[in-house]
Every structure is written in structure tokens, then in C-alpha cells.
Amino acid sequence: MVIFDKLKKIVNKKNENEDLAKTEEIYDKGLSKTREEFVSKLSLLGIKYTKISEEYFEELEDLLISADIGVNTVFSFMERLRKRVSTEKIQDTKMLNEIIVDELFIIYVNNESLTTKINMNENGPTVILMVGVNGVGKTTTIGKLAHKYQQMNKKVMMIAGDTFRAGALEQLKIWADKTNSLFYGKENIDPAGVIFDGLESALNEKADIILIDTAGRLQNKVNLMKELEKINKVIDRVIPGAPHETLLVIDASTGQNGIMQAVSFKEITNITGIVLTKLDGTAKGGIVLAIKEEVDIPVKFIGLGEKMEDLQTFDIEEYIYGLFKDLM
Amino acid sequence: MFEYMGDRISNAIKNIRGLGRITEENIGDALREIRMALLEADVNYTVVKEFINHVKEKALGAEVEKSLKPDELFIKIVKDELVELLGGDYVPLETKKNPTILMLVGLQGSGKTTTSAKLANFLRKKHAKNPLLIACDIYRPAAITQLETLGKELNISVFAEGTTSPVQIVNDALKFAKENHHDYLIIDTAGRLQIDEALMQELKDISESVHPDETILVIDAMMGQDAIHVINGFNEALTLTGAILTKLDGNTKGGVALSVRHLTNIPIKFVGDSEKLDGLSEFYPERMANRILDMGDILSIADKVEGIISEEEALDTAKKMKKGTFDLEDFLTTFKQIKKLGPLENIIKMLPQARKMGLNNINIDPKDMAHVEAIILSMTPYERKHPEILKASRKQRIARGSGRSVEEVNRLLKQFEEMKKMMKMVSSGNMKMPF
Ligand SMILES: Nc1nc2c(ncn2[C@@H]2O[C@H](COP(=O)(O)OP(=O)(O)OP(=O)(O)O)[C@@H](O)[C@H]2O)c(=O)[nH]1
Ligand SMILES: [Mg+2]
Numbered sequence: 001m002v003i004f005d006k007l008k009k010i011v012n013k014k015n016e017n018e019d020l021a022k023t024e025e026i027y028d029k030g031l032s033k034t035r036e037e038f039v040s041k042l043s044l045l046g047i048k049y050t051k052i053s054e055e056y057f058e059e060l061e062d063l064l065i066s067a068d069i070g071v072n073t074v075f076s077f078m079e080r081l082r083k084r085v086s087t088e089k090i091q092d093t094k095m096l097n098e099i100i101v102d103e104l105f106i107i108y109v110n111n112e113s114l115t116t117k118i119n120m121n122e123n124g125p126t127v128i129l130m131v132g133v134n135g136v137g138k139t140t141t142i143g144k145l146a147h148k149y150q151q152m153n154k155k156v157m158m159i160a161g162d163t164f165r166a167g168a169l170e171q172l173k174i175w176a177d178k179t180n181s182l183f184y185g186k187e188n189i190d191p192a193g194v195i196f197d198g199l200e201s202a203l204n205e206k207a208d209i210i211l212i213d214t215a216g217r218l219q220n221k222v223n224l225m226k227e228l229e230k231i232n233k234v235i236d237r238v239i240p241g242a243p244h245e246t247l248l249v250i251d252a253s254t255g256q257n258g259i260m261q262a263v264s265f266k267e268i269t270n271i272t273g274i275v276l277t278k279l280d281g282t283a284k285g286g287i288v289l290a291i292k293e294e295v296d297i298p299v300k301f302i303g304l305g306e307k308m309e310d311l312q313t314f315d316i317e318e319y320i321y322g323l324f325k326d327l328m
Numbered sequence: 329m330f331e332y333m334g335d336r337i338s339n340a341i342k343n344i345r346g347l348g349r350i351t352e353e354n355i356g357d358a359l360r361e362i363r364m365a366l367l368e369a370d371v372n373y374t375v376v377k378e379f380i381n382h383v384k385e386k387a388l389g390a391e392v393e394k395s396l397k398p399d400e401l402f403i404k405i406v407k408d409e410l411v412e413l414l415g416g417d418y419v420p421l422e423t424k425k426n427p428t429i430l431m432l433v434g435l436q437g438s439g440k441t442t443t444s445a446k447l448a449n450f451l452r453k454k455h456a457k458n459p460l461l462i463a464c465d466i467y468r469p470a471a472i473t474q475l476e477t478l479g480k481e482l483n484i485s486v487f488a489e490g491t492t493s494p495v496q497i498v499n500d501a502l503k504f505a506k507e508n509h510h511d512y513l514i515i516d517t518a519g520r521l522q523i524d525e526a527l528m529q530e531l532k533d534i535s536e537s538v539h540p541d542e543t544i545l546v547i548d549a550m551m552g553q554d555a556i557h558v559i560n561g562f563n564e565a566l567t568l569t570g571a572i573l574t575k576l577d578g579n580t581k582g583g584v585a586l587s588v589r590h591l592t593n594i595p596i597k598f599v600g601d602s603e604k605l606d607g608l609s610e611f612y613p614e615r616m617a618n619r620i621l622d623m624g625d626i627l628s629i630a631d632k633v634e635g636i637i638s639e640e641e642a643l644d645t646a647k648k649m650k651k652g653t654f655d656l657e658d659f660l661t662t663f664k665q666i667k668k669l670g671p672l673e674n675i676i677k678m679l680p681q682a683r684k685m686g687l688n689n690i691n692i693d694p695k696d697m698a699h700v701e702a703i704i705l706s707m708t709p710y711e712r713k714h715p716e717i718l719k720a721s722r723k724q725r726i727a728r729g730s731g732r733s734v735e736e737v738n739r740l741l742k743q744f745e746e747m748k749k750m751m752k753m754v755s756s757g758n759m760k761m762p763f
Binding site: 133137223284 | 364367368369370373435436437438439467468469470471473474475476477478481521522523548550551552553554555557558575577578579580581583584603694
């Protein structure tokens with residue numbers, strides 16, 4: 001159980017490494033609701049059924065489904081689990097807990113070396129474009145990212161590419177003021193136009209990081225998706241090779257539609273990562289496992305609250321550790 | 329990646345076609361498909377279990393009547409059960425009290441502010457109310473500006489007092505409403521997590537202070553299995569009187585509707601189906617069940633059309649079609665009306681069997697529609713009434729005027745002629761409409 005050992009190592013490292021302990025604490029706090037219910041149910045399941053049975057499998061399946069892990073992902077996961085149980089002749093449910101963690105980890109990692117690093121532009125400003133459906137937390141995440149880069153002494157510029165929703169420009173402006181970022185926004189012109197002007201102004205100001213907000217759009221709206229295509233072209237025209245990151249923001253409470261969001265946005269833009277927001281609620285955000293498996297987009301950040309500090313780099317080991325801590 | 333529920337279920341029940349009886353074995357596959365499909369629609373997993381058991385019980389106990397084949401009978405049972413789950417007694421929105429107070433609550437980003445404005449618009453239009461919007465989201469940056477902007481757009485008053493405490497704001501708003509004869513108050517509150525005790529207390533305080541007649545949960549139709557915690561959390565704190573399902577114009581199947589209704593018995597009063605301020609429709613369980621089962625939603629289309637095209641206009645057009653006097657001028661009018669219905673693909677998707685005919689992913693480029701319009705607009709009114717006079721030189725002028733090619737002008741004229749022929753046939757009863 002290689003991965004399980006890895007997880008245990010994290011637990012032990014905790015005492016050695018102050019910094020890491022701090023990150024974990026934040027994870028812990030933010031994810032506590034997420035974890036509590038899931039873990040207590042999984043341990044209860046282990047108490048209820050000490051021996052593996054059909055009923056045990058059924059309840060386990062429900063448990064994974066209730067975390068929004070994705071119906072197909074869960075079904076194939078259960079199939080693998082059943083196979084392992086029969087070939088490895090496992091009878092004890094306690095033993096199975098480790099395998100469950102193991103297998104979930106494999107779904108996500110899938111033998112790749114994953115990175116949560118933001119792709120920085122060596123020769124000029126780094127452009128990060130935020131996209132996603134309505135109300136998921138794009139604008140707030142820009143505020144949080146600005147705060148993060150501000151602390152690294154970067155010159156940050158925000159561009160208000162949401163020219164549609166009432167109050168969107170003002171909302172972003174408030175975040176710019178809060179985080180001491182530069183701001184570019186203009187009313188009554190199309191988003192590609194604002195972004196074009198904003199990028200030129202960012203170049204003049206010699207900004208290091210450019211964060212572009214866009215209007216929320218449902219992935220089945222053809223015109224809005226075309227607009228996004230146009231936005232991308234404009235960005236590339238002003239700064240060749242940009243955007244360097246296109247982050248798809250997904251609300252942790254999203255169900256199966258999250259997969260379609262990932263598929264559709266990836267078709268239009270080169271999505272480089274996901275920001276999973278609102279993990280401070282009770283939602284488990286399990287859909288990101290399915291998205292990783294089916295669409296192959298990794299999570300880069302998670303949102304754990306409404307304040308500018310409430311953003312963390314995603315760490316799959318800690319995420320799963322957060323979910324299963326009480327089992328070890 | 330996703331197959332649609334309707335297709336899957338009909339595939340699974342192919343097996344029972346031709347059999348005389350429904351037995352546990354011959355519906356096994358179908359039940360498994362239905363379970364999977366409902367889970368993929370984000371229906372709560374405990375509801376799914378119960379649903380499957382009910383359907384199974386009913387199907388096994390059902391007498392196979394002469395008139396229905398076993399597969400038809402099975403589909404009927406599934407659909408009836410779905411409608412029952414979604415339905416119950418419809419409780420209309422409280423509108424009689426003066427003033428009526430309505431409070432919207434929900435998670436962050438669920439769509440409360442937009443829905444507030446839509447509701448105000450709806451109440452003014454359908455119930456001749458003089459609504460007042462009250463801005464109580466004192467936390468999210470620019471939330472108040474957002475409501476004020478929407479109010480201005482609709483020409484509906486908005487009451488705001490900056491970041492004063494919400495209880496204070498609501499009480500002041502009540503006074504303001506009395507003085508200014510507002511008879512319907514809509515309170516927009518900040519989004520919050522149901523586990524945030526301090527913020528939930530704030531809602532309770534507002535509620536105890538002004539006793540809203542309606543407390544409505546605004547919930548995102550894309551929500552997954554966590555929905556039930558949210559619904560229960562808000563319901564326990566506040567006693568909800570209804571729910572509004574938002575963002576149904578997305579391609580989510582909206583299984584959360586089944587969960588809301590069945591697990592808490594809260595009626596769904598409206599659904600949000602566009603970003604525009606008239607994008608609020610009443611909720612009909614039957615239609616929702618049809619949408620989920622892919623049986624089309626003709627009634628919703630009819631409703632939409634009704635709101636935009638007056639009956640007189642429709643009758644007038646129909647008469648002309650019948651007589652064959654429908655000209656390009658009429659075509660242009662109809663065309664403009666259709667455009668008001670919103671993106672055409674949304675309408676087409678609601679047609680029965682749209683998916684079977686491969687129309688569910690149809691893309692209609694608004695540019696193509698604009699081209700058609702441009703061509704007709706480049707004709708003189710006389711030409712529109714008498715397209716037969718259009719010869720080469722006129723066509724060239726029209727092409728130049730509209731920035732399109734002569735071929736495109738020709739194509740449009742040909743299509744129009746064919747359409748006219750078809751209309752005559754349909755209205756003379758020689759051909760049946762597809763629905
Ligand atoms: N609890 C919690 N709330 C969040 C988080 N991230 C964002 N929010 C809240 O979610 C709501 C919507 O956030 P926005 O940033 O406006 O979302 P958006 O995607 O820009 O929305 P649109 O521009 O309307 O499409 C706000 O009330 C935010 O405060 C998070 O990690 N946790
Ligand atoms: Mg925004």
C-alpha cells in the first residue's frame with residue numbers, strides 16, 4: 001500500500017515541518033465539514049459490517065455517490081474493488097479502508113506526475129484567464145489570487161472582462177482596491193474590446209500578473225462560448241502565447257453537470273486547471289475526481305471561504321488525507 | 329459521454345416489448361438503467377432507491393391492459409411516478425396581503441439577486457403589483473450596486489441603506505413602502521452556507537422581525553448530492569414556503585427538483601431559465617418529468633410563444649398561411665417574433681424527440697439569422713409583398729444592400745417558396761404537423 005504509507009508519512013511529517021503543519025491546519029479547518037460526515041460514515045460502515053458483504057458494497061457505493069464522485073467513476077471503481085476483494089481474498093472491512101484510499105488516489109493520479117504550478121511567462125507578464133458558469137466564484141478567486149501574488153511582491157493588474165452582469169465591474173474594482181491591484185474596466189463595450197485595452201494598459205504599466213475576469217456562461221450557450229473563443233484570440237494577439245493559464249472555476253456543490261462543464265470549456269479554450277470553490281461548505285467536491293478521470297484536468301487551487309486569504313494550492317494527498325484522516 | 333435518460337430507458341425496455349407480462353426478470357435491466365440515469369441526473373440517492381422500489385412494485389402488480397403494450401405500460405408507470413414525485417399540490421405565490429413580504433435565501437452564487445429582479449418584474453406584469461426591492465446583501469462586494477442596476481433597468485424601486493444591519497434595513501424599508509404605496513416587498517439577502525451559524529441567525533432575526541409571508545430558497549439546478557443538506561439546513565432554520573430552481577437553461581438534468589419536492593415537501597414555485605429579466609417560468613411537474621424523460625416540452629414552448637406573440641397576430645398569420653397570401657413582409661414579422669423567443673436552439677431542444685432526431689446539439693448561428701433579415705430588409709416593401717418581380721438586377725441591388733451574395737438571395741427566395749407550399753399543404757389538411 002504505497003500510497004497509504006505516503007499518507008502516513010504526511011501525518012508524521014506534520015510534527016517536523018512547521019510550514020506544512022500550517023497548510024494542513026487550514027485544509028483541516030476548511031475541509032472539516034466535508035470530512036466529518038464522510039469519514040464518520042465510512043468508519044460506521046466498518047463497524048456495521050466487519051465482514052465484507054453485498055450490503056456492505058451497496059452502502060459503500062451510496063457513500064461515494066453522495067460525495068458526487070461521479071456515477072461512471074464510482075461504478076468502475078466498485079468493479080475494481082470487487083475484483084481486488086475476490087482475487088486478494090480480503091474479508092475484513094478494515095483492510096478494505098486502505099484499499100479504498102489507495103484506489104481513489106489512483107483514479108486521480110493515474111501514473112502521471114501532476115503539477116499545481118502556475119505556468120509563468122519568463123518574458124513578460126503572466127496572463128491568467130478565469131472562466132466558468134454563473135456564480136461559481138470567478139471574481140472572488142481573482143481577489144484571492146491577487147492577494148497571493150501581491151504578497152510575493154508582484155505587480156498585479158485586474159481586467160473586468162465581465163461586461164454583462166450588473167455590478168460585475170464594481171465588484172472587481174472593490175477587490176482591486178482591497179488587494180492594491182491595478183484595475184482596468186470600462187462600461188458598454190464588448191468584453192474582447194475591454195480586454196484588448198486592458199492588456200495594452202497592463203503592458204504600459206509593466207504588470208507582472210494579469211488576472212482577467214469573464215462573465216459567467218453556461219457551457220451550452222453557443223454564442224457565449226464563441227465570445228470566449230474571440231476573447232482568447234484577442235489575448236493572444238496582444239501578448240503572443242497568452243493566456244498562460246486558463247482556470248475553470250467549479251463550485252464544490254456541483255453535481256454531474258460538472259463533467260459537461262469541463263468537457264465544453266476544454267473544447268473552446270485550453271483549460272490548464274480547475275479552481276474548486278466553496279469547499280468550506282458541506283459539499284465534497286467529488287466531481288473533480290471524475291473530471292480528472294474523464295477529462296484529465298487537474299485541480300490547481302481550492303477556495304475555502306469568502307476572504308482573500310481563503311485560497312490554497314490543491315494537494316491531492318492532503319485532500320484525500322483530509323477525507324480519511326480519522327481512519328488511520 | 330452522457331446518454332440521455334429517455335434513450336437509455338427506451339433501450340432497456342426494448343427487451344420487454346413483445347412479452348405478454350411484466351416480471352421481475354424482464355424489467356431488471358430497465359430498472360438498473362433507470363437507477364443509473366437518475367443518479368446521473370443528480371437525484372438524491374435515497375430518493376432513487378425509493379423510486380426504483382415503487383416503480384418495481386407498481387409494474388409487477390400492474391394488469392397488462394389490452395390497450396397498452398408492456399413497454400408502454402412500464403414507461404407510463406415511470407412517468408406517473410416521476411410526476412407524483414415532482415408534483416403534489418401546487419401552492420401559488422402569496423399575493424393577496426398588502427403588503428406581501430417575500431424573502432429570498434440561499435447559498436452563495438445561487439442567483440438570488442437576479443431572481444429578486446425577475447420576481448419583481450413578474451409581479452408587476454402578471455399581478456399589477458408595485459414592488460419594492462430591498463438590498464440586504466451587505467457582504468458581497470457590489471451586491472447592492474447589482475440590485476440597484478437591475479432596478480433601474482426595470483424601473484422598479486430599490487431600497488438600500490449601505491451596510492446597515494439587515495434587520496434595520498428591512499424595517500426602514502417597510503416604513504418606506506407604506507409611505508410610497510408599495511404592496512409587494514422582495515428582500516434580497518446575502519448568500520450563505522447553511523452551516524454558518526452567525527449568518528443563519530441573521531436570517532432568523534430578519535424573519536422574526538418582519539414575518540415574511542414567503543420565504544423562498546433559491547437553489548442552483550446544477551447542484552449535486554449535497555443539495556439535501558442545504559435544503560434541510562435552510563428549512564430547519566426558517567421554515568421555507570417554496571423554492572426556485574435557477575439556471576435550468578443549462579444542460580443539467582436538474583434532478584435536484586425531485587429531491588426538493590420529495591424529501592422536504594417544499595413546493596417549487598418557479599424556475600429560472602435565462603439570464604434575461606423575464607427568464608422566470610412557473611414550475612409544472614408534468615413538464616419537468618417530460619423534460620427528464622425526453623418527451624419534449626411543447627407546453628412550455630406554447631407558453632413562451634404566448635407571452636411574446638399576441639393571439640391576434642398568431643391568428644392573422646395563420647389565416648394568411650392558409651390562403652397562401654403570406655408574403656416576405658409577414659415572414660419578416662414572424663421572424664422577428666421568433667427572435668424574441670431567445671436562442672432558437674433552446675426552443676428546438678424542447679421539441680419532442682429532439683434528441684432522437686439529432687437536433688439536441690443543433691447550432692443555429694445567429695449570424696445566419698441576421699443575414700436572412702438583412703436580405704429581406706434590403707428589399708422595398710413592394711418587393712416583399714411581390715417577390716415574383718425580383719429579377720437579376722433587383723437581386724443584385726438587394727445583394728449589395730445586404731452585403732450578401734446573389735446566390736444567398738436566390739436561396740432565401742427558393743426556401744421561402746417551398747415554405748409557402750408546405751404551409752398551404754399543412755393548413756389544407758393534406759399534411760399533419762409533426763406534433
Ligand atoms: N463560502 C464560500 N463562498 C465563496 C467562495 N468563493 C466565492 N464565494 C462566494 O460565492 C459568491 C459568488 O462569487 P463570485 O466571485 O461573484 O462568482 P462569479 O463566478 O464571479 O459569479 P458571476 O460573475 O455572477 O458568474 C460570492 O458571494 C462569493 O463570496 C468560497 O470558497 N467559499
Ligand atoms: Mg463574476
